[in-house]
Amino acid sequence: xxxxxxxxxxxxxxxxxxxxxxxxxxxxxxxxxxxxxxxxxxxxxxxxxxxxxxxxxxxxxxxxxxxxxxxxxxxxxxxxxxxxxxxxxxxxxxxxxxxxxxxxxxxxxxxxxxxxxxxxxxxxxxxxxxxxxxxxxxxxxxxxxxxxxxxxxxxxxxxxxxxxxxxxxxxx
Numbered sequence: 001x002x003x004x005x006x007x008x009x010x011x012x013x014x015x016x017x018x019x020x021x022x023x024x025x026x027x028x029x030x031x032x033x034x035x036x037x038x039x040x041x042x043x044x045x046x047x048x049x050x051x052x053x054x055x056x057x058x059x060x061x062x063x064x065x066x067x068x069x070x071x072x073x074x075x076x077x078x079x080x081x082x083x084x085x086x087x088x089x090x091x092x093x094x095x096x097x098x099x100x101x102x103x104x105x106x107x108x109x110x111x112x113x114x115x116x117x118x119x120x121x122x123x124x125x126x127x128x129x130x131x132x133x134x135x136x137x138x139x140x141x142x143x144x145x146x147x148x149x150x151x152x153x154x155x156x157x158x159x160x161x162x163x164x165x166x167x168x169x170x171x172x
Contacts, residue, residue: 004038011041011070019115023131026124036135041070044139069114077114080143081106087147095151109146116142 001021005011020040025033069077084106089096099106111119116134118127134141 001037003034004041008038008042012072014069014074014114016111016115016119017041017070019118023116023118023127027128027131040135044134074110077110078105078107081109081113083140083143084109084147084150087144088150091147091151106146106150109150112146112149113142117145 001013001018004021005013021033021037024036024040027033028036082105085096085099085104088099116127117130121127121130130145134145
């Protein structure tokens with residue numbers, strides 16, 4: 001992590017970045033884990049890069065404009081989290097209205113999004129499959145996965161959900 005942050009002065013450490021680095025280092029080893037962690041920090045965790053790829057930012061991001069989890073504050077991440085409930089609303093309008101009426105912020109999702117679920121899960125195989133899925137998906141996929149978890153929270157336990165995620169990720 002120190003090497004990544006010292007090579008990329010525009011990036012800032014956030015609590016949870018070590019979770020992502022640890023998974024990548026454990027799976028890929030030192031050499032490739034470092035390369036993967038640096039690329040994830042430069043592209044997957046950057047809001048400006050994500051907005052540009054979606055066509056929502058008119059100019060390509062510059063290396064000095066980082067508006068994401070690795071910016072000096074978490075404010076950009078909090079604004080991204082506000083997209084979770086509209087995603088939920090695409091599937092369950094009643095649940096969306098409930099959250100809208102109680103003015104609930106999706107802070108529950110913060111560790112899920114900024115650590116790609118690796119902080120909250122104990123099963124390393126499931127974490128690795130989630131990383132495979134997220135690395136092969138659009139950079140906003142953690143939000144869609146978070147919305148799915150929120151939608152399925154009425155299940156008796158989240159263990160069932162993560163078992164399903166593992167099975168689906170295995171097919172990718």
